[in-house]
Amino acid sequence: MTLFRRRLQETGKEMCFEATKMALDSAGLTRADVDTVVCGTAPDAFDGVAMKGEYLLDGCGGYRKPYTRVFTGGGTGVFSTIAGWWHVASGLADVALVVNEEKMSSCQPHPQSVFAHIWDPILDRPLKPNLVWIFAMEMNRYMTVYGVKKEDIARVAVKNKRNAVGHPCAQLADPNITVDDVLNSEVMAWPVQRLDISPPSDGASAVVLASEDFIRKRRIKDRAWISGVGWCIDSTMWTDRDLVFPEYVARAAKMAYKMAKIDEPRRQIDFAEPYDPFDYKELHHLEGLLLADKGEAPTLTREGVTERDGKMPVCPSGGLLGVGNPIAATMGMKIGELFWQLTGQAGERQIPREVHTGVSQAWGDLMQYGSVVVMRA
Amino acid sequence: MTFLDRTTDARRFRHWEGNVEADYIYTSGVAGERFFVALRDEGRILASRCTSCDLNYLPPRMFCEDCFAELTEYLDVPKTGQVAAVTVAYEDRTGAKLSHPQVWGFVIFKGIRGGLLHRLLVPPARARAGLAVRPKLRPREARTGTIADIDGFEPVRF
Numbered sequence: 001m002t003l004f005r006r007r008l009q010e011t012g013k014e015m016c017f018e019a020t021k022m023a024l025d026s027a028g029l030t031r032a033d034v035d036t037v038v039c040g041t042a043p044d045a046f047d048g049v050a051m052k053g054e055y056l057l058d059g060c061g062g063y064r065k066p067y068t069r070v071f072t073g074g075g076t077g078v079f080s081t082i083a084g085w086w087h088v089a090s091g092l093a094d095v096a097l098v099v100n101e102e103k104m105s106s107c108q109p110h111p112q113s114v115f116a117h118i119w120d121p122i123l124d125r126p127l128k129p130n131l132v133w134i135f136a137m138e139m140n141r142y143m144t145v146y147g148v149k150k151e152d153i154a155r156v157a158v159k160n161k162r163n164a165v166g167h168p169c170a171q172l173a174d175p176n177i178t179v180d181d182v183l184n185s186e187v188m189a190w191p192v193q194r195l196d197i198s199p200p201s202d203g204a205s206a207v208v209l210a211s212e213d214f215i216r217k218r219r220i221k222d223r224a225w226i227s228g229v230g231w232c233i234d235s236t237m238w239t240d241r242d243l244v245f246p247e248y249v250a251r252a253a254k255m256a257y258k259m260a261k262i263d264e265p266r267r268q269i270d271f272a273e274p275y276d277p278f279d280y281k282e283l284h285h286l287e288g289l290l291l292a293d294k295g296e297a298p299t300l301t302r303e304g305v306t307e308r309d310g311k312m313p314v315c316p317s318g319g320l321l322g323v324g325n326p327i328a329a330t331m332g333m334k335i336g337e338l339f340w341q342l343t344g345q346a347g348e349r350q351i352p353r354e355v356h357t358g359v360s361q362a363w364g365d366l367m368q369y370g371s372v373v374v375m376r377a
Numbered sequence: 378m379t380f381l382d383r384t385t386d387a388r389r390f391r392h393w394e395g396n397v398e399a400d401y402i403y404t405s406g407v408a409g410e411r412f413f414v415a416l417r418d419e420g421r422i423l424a425s426r427c428t429s430c431d432l433n434y435l436p437p438r439m440f441c442e443d444c445f446a447e448l449t450e451y452l453d454v455p456k457t458g459q460v461a462a463v464t465v466a467y468e469d470r471t472g473a474k475l476s477h478p479q480v481w482g483f484v485i486f487k488g489i490r491g492g493l494l495h496r497l498l499v500p501p502a503r504a505r506a507g508l509a510v511r512p513k514l515r516p517r518e519a520r521t522g523t524i525a526d527i528d529g530f531e532p533v534r535f
Binding site: 105 | 393398399400401403406407408409438439440443444447
């Protein structure tokens with residue numbers, strides 16, 4: 001995983017190379033060991049390169065290999081690992097390399113100008129909406145239905161930006177941030193304020209997936225096992241979705257839990273890395289992942305349950321709010337953190353008790369897509 | 378039935394006109410920085426070298442796409458290159474006639490993997506694969522560190 005920064009000198013290919021090299025080195029493998037490569041990366045319009053998958057392939061180690069680019073919006077942060085997994089689980093490959101990249105700083109003056117075009121071109125775009133509006137409405141709906149206070153949502157931003165202090169790649173770690181800082185930050189589209197949102201970033205991350213036989217044969221010690229995967233997409237019309245409960249995340253989670261033989265997620269899962277591009281989304285997603293009852297996530301947060309030393313640590317990596325949000329490359333916190341926590345390599349971020357099972361989730365397309373991976377030590 | 382209507386004018390239907398406003402700043406990256414600074418300041422064309430694969434990449438890359446080593450060694454490409462392929466453009470990308478035909482070539486160098494796409498500074502009748510060429514650089518004071526610091530490739534002998 002590379003540094004996450006607002007602007008990096010490296011090209012997208014070069015960032016991919018750095019992340020891929022780190023992943024291969026840490027597994028003790030070379031490019032020759034890799035059977036297939038999956039690249040996860042967001043719309044071409046961010047990097048400003050048409051056919052970005054083809055453009056990035058040499059940095060991803062895809063040269064003269066079976067190579068696929070996948071994209072499910074922000075959901076790519078977890079989905080590309082699922083796409084890598086099915087290559088190995090099907091028996092087609094022994095080793096699949098998954099590389100995610102985003103270079104959002106190319107897009108001027110701000111990637112928001114590209115995000116503006118994911119709205120329906122006839123019904124919405126003539127009104128010149130800003131993407132933040134739609135999240136503001138979802139957040140407002142959640143607050144209204146459950147009577148959630150803004151300060152309980154702000155606690156998520158505080159927790160994650162503090163958790164990110166121990167992350168070597170972090171862009172927005174802050175050991176001293178307070179709830180008041182969040183509540184006093186500029187209002188972008190009420191109730192969304194500046195510190196409720198993760199920043200756009202440049203960055204890349206990579207993971208190596210391998211079959212059990214290969215791991216045993218090569219005696220790879222640092223490994224965690226993918227025991228469940230799930231993904232689901234909701235209605236194409238955002239106006240047709242439940243803005244309070246992310247049903248698509250719940251369905252993806254149930255699919256993954258079934259595969260992982262989890263029937264009591266709150267008891268059987270030790271920690272979670274849900275997608276947190278906005279602070280309220282962590283709460284939404286905890287409920288979607290069935291790790292909190294509907295409307296209960298703000299209370300769990302207030303009571304410290306989701307702190308790193310709490311009963312159910314959530315985003316011990318620092319998440320997107322603290323580490324940064326280079327869309328697909330957030331795989332570094334979502335899949336990467338599960339691996340590092342489960343193998344005891346999270347350093348300052350290590351959860352201070354033994355953990356055996358973690359779940360990660362990403363969220364994407366136009367707030368309608370959920371991807372979930374369960375991993376075990 | 379819209380499918381059976383033949384029209385080339387979408388404005389005949391109720392419509393909304395939009396444009397995707399997006400401008401870009403592309404960084405040239407680690408290897409690109411080395412390449413363009415050497416071109417601008419010293420008039421050199423550099424390739425990066427992979428010693429383990431015995432490969433030299435033009436344009437230079439910071440890594441070998443094959444063995445995946447990080448590349449830090451650079452060398453000059455030979456002074457003379459060879460035209461591998463040519464095309465002569467008569468229309469622009471909108472289909473409008475160009476005032477003068479443009480001659481484009483793909484130039485390769487002995488011992489170098491890759492090559493450069495650039496203008497060929499010859500009349501269309503002389504454009505052919507196999508031509509020995511060398512880069513014609515803009516004067517030092519006019520060079521800014523972009524691919525346009527090379528005016529084009531000219532034949533070694535007239």
